[in-house]
Amino acid sequence: EAGVTQFPSHSVIEKGQTVTLRCDPISGHDNLYWYRRVMGKEIKFLLHFVKESKQDESGMPNNRFLAERTGGTYSTLKVQPAELEDSGVYFCASSQDSFSGTDPRQFFGPGTRLTVL
Amino acid sequence: AQSVAQPEDQVNVAEGNPLTVKCTYSVSGNPYLFWYVQYPNRGLQFLLKYITGDNLVKGSYGFEAEFNKSQTSFHLKKPSALVSDSALYFCAVTSNYQLIWGAGTKLIIKP
Numbered sequence: 001e002a003g004v005t006q007f008p009s010h011s012v013i014e015k016g017q018t019v020t021l022r023c024d025p026i027s028g029h030d031n032l033y034w035y036r037r038v039m040g041k042e043i044k045f046l047l048h049f050v051k052e053s054k055q056d057e058s059g060m061p062n063n064r065f066l067a068e069r070t071g072g073t074y075s076t077l078k079v080q081p082a083e084l085e086d087s088g089v090y091f092c093a094s095s096q097d098s099f100s101g102t103d104p105r106q107f108f109g110p111g112t113r114l115t116v117l
Numbered sequence: 118a119q120s121v122a123q124p125e126d127q128v129n130v131a132e133g134n135p136l137t138v139k140c141t142y143s144v145s146g147n148p149y150l151f152w153y154v155q156y157p158n159r160g161l162q163f164l165l166k167y168i169t170g171d172n173l174v175k176g177s178y179g180f181e182a183e184f185n186k187s188q189t190s191f192h193l194k195k196p197s198a199l200v201s202d203s204a205l206y207f208c209a210v211t212s213n214y215q216l217i218w219g220a221g222t223k224l225i226i227k228p
Contacts, residue, residue: 043218108160
């Protein structure tokens, strides 16, 4: 069974540019999550999709961040325009159940390391 | 504010010795508790979880964790450390259907 994949693994862009991160969840997982870890700090929740719907986007930092999950399969996270403080590692995770289900384990991708210069 | 604390940035243990990675939390209600591990250049991997029941939960790779409600702690333990256990360990706790994460503890096992 293929795991969660993320593309690209690394991205270096200049302030003001646009970057789009992609996440392919495990097949059949309705729940998809985005997280961010800034250097050495705790992982922060960004948002949660259930199929194609945004269940919770309370963690999105501001309106420069836009997440989509068209068709309820893969998801993209776009940052436009990027700022220096957006640098960090962006993780995607998927799960079969949410926390109200019987198997709330989240399976993570390897992350995308974003560097904004 | 809801928070998870991993008080040690790094833990050093000699191979074969027992190890403990500490986690305490401050969230309302009865949260679910998780430990994840991140090996270099890899994604986070699930180790174990506590939802309800026995306070001692066993997980992957010989790890276990003890839930202590009165101390709001969920420390990760292993009786005998292996060099291959060297990695970054994260504690996470549910709050309002989100995962609240600790900052991570780097575990170094020396031969």
